[in-house]
């Protein structure tokens with residue numbers, strides 16, 4: 001896997017006319033998206049805009065009603081989630097999603113193991129998974145969880161769970177990393193740590209992140225796509241998008257635009 | 263190839279996948295979480311010496327059993343222990359509630375019986391063939407069932423089991439219908455095993471082998487993946503694990519183990535009737551697991567011993583409504599000991 005995302009002229013990740021309907025309601029409506037290899041691309045928009053649904057489409061967690069998904073020019077539409085993961089697309093979840101009874105270390109070991117066939121060996125001892133322990137500890141250390149390695153996920157504080165989400169995604173050595181609100185609900189200190197971490201791990205990867213915190217978006221994103229009611233409202237570099245009237249309206253309502261102009 | 267097919271209802275939405283899957287988890291939750299004590303994936307934090315002491319005493323009890331109980335009862339306990347452990351591999355370690363495992367227990371019982379009658383095979387070989395027959399049946403059943411979660415998984419397994427029951431009932435030329443398979447031989451290199459007492463010891467290695475198989479699987483890298491799937495299947499998929507295939511593999515292992523139990527049951531009783539395929543047989547296995555303790559391996563063994571012993575005692579006492587008593591005990595246990603007998607004991611020991 002690694003960083004061969006720059007293959008030719010293809011975007012690392014591309015959506016063409018991606019649409020998802022829930023009983024007639026279009027949560028994602030004809031979205032075109034091209035994420036350049038090696039870039040950090042932010043996805044913003046008001047609650048219910050369809051950001052998470054778009055992520056689910058881009059990682060196989062929901063089959064699209066219409067449209068296609070391409071990874072470096074290769075069509076992945078219709079693949080199951082594990083298929084996306086195996087092809088180097090890793091994601092984190094907006095609502096923390098962990099294995100309650102497993103320790104932080106066991107989580108990361110499982111993530112590291114997923115690329116090998118060891119997981120099938122029901123006749124071998126689980127002790128064999130210790131081969132992943134050093135690398136797992138490294139990753140836990142990166143996200144600041146080293147001293148909580150032996151705590152079960154259920155017992156971790158909220159911010160720590162978010163950090164573990166990140167470590168799991170990183171363990172897959174993805175070429176494309178999709179992060180759904182990685183800093184949601186974190187304290188300021190944790191937000192800063194996470195921003196620094198994403199800045200550090202973006203090298204050689206493509207990152208797509210949903211983020212409500214505009215200072216995080218400003219610090220990390222090369223480009224921003226604004227989603228509203230399932231459609232792309234605006235797309236462009238951060239500074240342009242931030243100043244766009246339609247965006248201010250979408251986020252804050254008409255009054256804010258007038259205020260911004262006065 | 264199965265990666266390519268993502269039917270709508272199966273991947274419908276990450277959220278619903280996760281929620282429904284977790285609804286099955288009747289299991290004892292919150293293991294030592296309050297204290298944040300590290301708990302290994304599959305089981306217990308019982309110290310090593312205690313674990314070996316447990317294995318040692320279990321071995322002693324197993325070797326003594328037919329001296330303290332009727333040997334027939336001892337054989338039954340061993341068979342049901344295998345069956346219950348097989349069900350718990352799915353229920354406790356994979357988060358799948360099968361309500362049709364009698365199909366595998368019963369299919370193996372018939373296949374074992376037929377192999378022993380028609381080919382005069384040594385009984386361990388017949389039992390192995392029976393268990394393999396159960397695995398063959400489990401391939402299509404499991405393939406279809408693992409695509410469903412929660413109550414739908416249980417319904418698919420139940421539906422298949424009912425179908426197998428119906429077929430066995432109709433296919434009289436093979437199963438002898440209501441008469442059942444009579445006089446199943448107990449061949450083992452000409453040894454005289456007519457006495458249940460000796461048969462118990464001849465069967466014990468197979469029982470130990472089956473229990474070891476499940477113990478090994480639960481404490482393997484594979485078992486770790488199963489626990490992850492049990493706790494959060496959507497997350498396991500996001501990590502790249504083909505969850506359906508893992509569930510199917512667990513299903514086949516479980517069917518094999520249940521098959522070992524069913525085959526021994528046929529040889530032990532020297533008789534196979536339609537009862538082995540009846541849905542109440544599936545239900546009894548689930549009850550044993552819940553009574554003993556879901557998500558533990560000792561639990562189903564203890565549960566099997568308790569339920570079998572109790573049933574024998576009740577029928578010996580001339581009690582007509584055995585189901586009423588075991589049912590009442592079941593309800594009480596579930597109400598008082600949420601984690602089952604063994605699960606509660608283990609939990610209590612751990613907290614001290």
Ligand SMILES: Nc1ncnc2c1ncn2[C@@H]1O[C@H](COP(=O)(O)OP(=O)(O)OP(=O)(O)O)[C@@H](O)[C@H]1O
Nearest residue numbers: 022027045046047048049050051052053054094275
């Ligand atoms: N499985 C589903 N069934 C029906 N409707 C759904 C489903 N999932 C999402 N929706 C609807 O689709 C819309 C978009 O939801 P989505 O979660 O994608 O929004 P979001 O942009 O991620 O919002 P937030 O910022 O709150 O996370 C919402 O109106 C939501 O109610």
Ligand SMILES: [Mg+2]
Nearest residue numbers: 051052053094
């Ligand atoms: Mg969202």
